Amino acid sequence: MSAVAASILVVHRDRKTQRVVQRILGATGLRLDVTDDHEQAMRLVAQTTPRLLVLDGADLLQPHGRALVAAAELRGATSCLTLMAADANAEVPRLLATGAVSNLLVHAMPVLAEELIVTAHKLLRSDIFGLEKYLLWGSEVVARRLTRSQARSALVHELSDHLHAAGQSARVASMAMLVADELLSNAVHNAPVDAAGVAYRRDTPRDQDFALTEREAVALRWGCDARYVAIEVRDRFGSLRRDTVLAALAHVRIRETGEGAGMGLALAYRSCDHLVFDLAPGVATECIALIDVRALPNQRPSASSYNVFEATTGPHE
Numbered sequence: 632m633s634a635v636a637a638s639i640l641v642v643h644r645d646r647k648t649q650r651v652v653q654r655i656l657g658a659t660g661l662r663l664d665v666t667d668d669h670e671q672a673m674r675l676v677a678q679t680t681p682r683l684l685v686l687d688g689a690d691l692l693q694p695h696g697r698a699l700v701a702a703a704e705l706r707g708a709t710s711c712l713t714l715m716a717a718d719a720n721a722e723v724p725r726l727l728a729t730g731a732v733s734n735l736l737v738h739a740m741p742v743l744a745e746e747l748i749v750t751a752h753k754l755l756r757s758d759i760f761g762l763e764k765y766l767l768w769g770s771e772v773v774a775r776r777l778t779r780s781q782a783r784s785a786l787v788h789e790l791s792d793h794l795h796a797a798g799q800s801a802r803v804a805s806m807a808m809l810v811a812d813e814l815l816s817n818a819v820h821n822a823p824v825d826a827a828g829v830a831y832r833r834d835t836p837r838d839q840d841f842a843l844t845e846r847e848a849v850a851l852r853w854g855c856d857a858r859y860v861a862i863e864v865r866d867r868f869g870s871l872r873r874d875t876v877l878a879a880l881a882h883v884r885i886r887e888t889g890e891g892a893g894m895g896l897a898l899a900y901r902s903c904d905h906l907v908f909d910l911a912p913g914v915a916t917e918c919i920a921l922i923d924v925r926a927l928p929n930q931r932p933s934a935s936s937y938n939v940f941e942a943t944t945g946p947h948e
Contacts, residue, residue, distance in 0.1 A: 638662040639751075640681040642672045642690065642699065643714065652685060652714070655744050656751055669695045673702060681708045683754055688715035688726055688735065710754040712747075714738060715934070723934040727881035733873060733939040736905075745858065746905060746921075746936060753940055759909045760946035762863040762919050767856040777849040781840040783815045790853055790862070797855055803924050806902055807860050810920045811851065813899040814864040818849040821895075822866035822916060830870065859904075860924055865917040865946070869910065873939050876908050880937060905936040914945035 639656055643649050644667045653665050661682065664675045669690070675681070676699065684703045690696035691713055700711050712734045715723060726732045734754065736746055746765075753759045763772065773793060775786050787808050794804040820832045823846075835841075843849070850865040879896040896918075900906045905921040 637682045638664055638679050639683045639685065640672065640675055640679070640703065640708075641665045641685040642669065643667060643685070643687045644690075645687075645716075648687075648714065651744070652747065655747050656685070658748055659751055659755060661755075669699060672699055676702045676706050676708075680706060682710070683751060684708050684711045686711060686713055688713045688722060688732070691729075691732065692722065692725055710734065712736065712750060712754065724881065727877060733877070735938075736936045737934050738936075750938055753938075757942055759940040759942050760865075760911075760915075760917055762852060762854060762861040765859060765861050765907075765919065765921055766854050767858070770854045770856040772852055772854040775851045777815060777819070777851060778843050779840065780819050780843065781838075783812065783819065786815070786851055787812045790851075793853070794855065794860060799855065799860065799924060802928065803860060803922060806922050807853070807862060809902050810899045810922070811853070811862050811864070813895055813902075814862070814918045814920065815849060815851060817895050817899075817918075818864050818866040818916075819843070819847070822849075822868045822870050823847050824868055824870045828870070855924065858923070858925060860922040862920045862922075863917060865915055867915055869912050869914040869916050869945070871908065871910060871916040872912070873908075873910065873941065876910075876939050880906075900935055900937060903935060905938075907938045908940065909946075910939065910941045911943065911945040912941075917946065 639659065639661050641649060641652050641663060649665050653663055656663055664679060666672050666675065681703050684700065686696060713726065713732050715735060715737045726735060734750060736750065749764050777783060777786060790811050791804045791808045794807055816837060820835060820837065821830055823832045824830050846867050852863040854861050876896065880900050882897050899920060903920040904923045907919040909917040
């Protein structure tokens, strides 16, 4: 008997979403099984080898959705990608609170295409590092290195000046500054750990100036392709864990309330449209924030997409 070909299983109640997702993920070259019926989905899981499960976020909050994910994992599915409609923002905190959703795309069709294909390829190929994956080919990428804690402000202002010079609005530049500052601060103060895993800079005042060692130095890169501003911050400790990320994001309320955790990863998440965590434990942590420059302020979804990818090896430098 021949081996069953690896596949992607898409389970979603909305037929339009099914069609769009099917067209996008067809580019992976894997067979796609698509259904809106959970009994049929369970039969497909039993008969196939799904490498990736794409699921409606609303279903993941129900027992039958969680049972499907468990069955798919037993059959060898390595990843689950959750889709959430842009107007279903009230469900995002509930999904985060489960601690089980590592990959959430909040979408308004057909914009989803750009993020969905990148997310799927990263999950399927385990090639996770680099902001270039989110930008159009040929986009300029600026690279800087933070070697003193108080040089953070100068780098953040350089980012802002660069975006202004590229024609981006003051609103976009301000969002980029806030996100970059929070991610850099986290990389300087929370990422460094000693041999025992103790974060020795966590309680250091944020306004204290000190030099960073070769390993403590933080890499900052950014680029813009007229769709997204992409901001990448990378440390060389790899101390950030998936559970820590989800716990931090779970404290963020939807943007309409004007409330939230107010600092660090939670504030960065609230201030961008898509926050990506590329984790190589003990090696490197890379955070990529995407800001959609096409959306007007009143058109932005009130919740953001996020991904937590994990790898056993770090980026090629």
